[in-house]
Amino acid sequence: MTDTSLAQLSNQAVYSAMAVLTLAMLAYALYLARIAPGHADDASQEAVRERRLVTAGNATDADQDGPVEPAAPDAAQTGGPGDAEPRGARQAAGVGWALTLLGTALLVAGVGLRAAEVHRWPLGNMYEFALVGAMFTLLGFIGWSTRRDLRWLGLFVVTPVLLTLGAAVVVWYTDASELMPSLKSYWLAIHVTVATMTVAVFTIGAALGVLYLVQDRLEAGGGARRSFMARLPSARALERLTYAAHVVAFPMWTFTVIAGAIWARQAWGSYWNWDPKEVWSFVIWTVYAAYLHARATTGWKRQNAVWIALAGFVCVILNFAVVNVYFVGQHSYSGL
Secondary structure (H helix, E strand, O other), rough: OOOOHHHHHHHHHHHHHHHHHHHHHHHHHHHHHHOOOOOHHHHHHHHHHHHHHHHHHHHHHHHHOOOOOOOOOOOHOOOHHHHHHOOHOOOOOOHHHHHHHHHHHHHHHHHHHHHHHOOOOOOHHHHHHHHHHHHHHHHHHHHOOOOOOOHHHHHHHHHHHHHHHHHHHHHOOOOOOOOOOOOOOOOHHHHHHHHHHHHHHHHHHHHHHHHHHHHHHHHHOOOOOOOOOHHOOOOOHHHHHHHHHHHEEEEEEEHHHHHHHHHHHHOOOOOOOHHHHHHHHHHHHHHHHHHHHHHHOOOHHHHHHHHHHHHHHHHHHHHHHHHHOOOOOOOOOOOO
């Protein structure tokens, strides 16, 4: 098969993945819409309270004649079937999950075909970075979903992945080309792969951080009761998930910076050259280190710490979408 045929197949796989992931995004949005509590839920909860009062009153009357058996707990109290998701919501989540798996498989195929086309590790320009980063984000989400129920997170992972893929095919697309001499090294597979994996985890952590801040605000104001956020984990749980994601990502980014310095020594003769990419990579490391320090420091509000983490993700975006394109340096290999 010729390189031209491989390029066409890769592009078709990426476009197909985008179409499938768009449907997955809509399915996840429908899932969240259908699990949102409404007036019906309020009425059922009021009926439960009334039944409890009646049961308590009957028990008081019965005490005059003798002891009675305690009433069985209501499903709404135990979190059983009475608190189950609507059938339509479960179906929408199932469709979203299946489409996410299919879209991820298509994207993996697109990346693999691109690698076969260029005859190297597909991380030589902005287009390839975006494809691989989106792929790792989806794989990370799928892997985590096998350990816990993350259907509620699907919309907030698939949407940034779609935005990244859209920018890749519209703005950053470039035909296959030879690598710069400094990039022809096994460190490309090590350093850049770990960097893209780390950005994928940072993306999931940022999505969790935004959800935490929204949930915390709603819980403080009492506005979560009629929102789909009422069916999501509590603010405290979301904050812990945010922290867990960053605890995984930060050592990976530390390795990325160190590996980049080692590669720079081999390619350019110095561990540190104050290149714009090097400087911004260190800025990212510093901001996320500040987040972890603030998170562990007594007296710091968790909300403020999460804002620092989101600032770190803004730095990640600037490093990828601005520094790679507009800053001239030894890392000017965006391919645009």
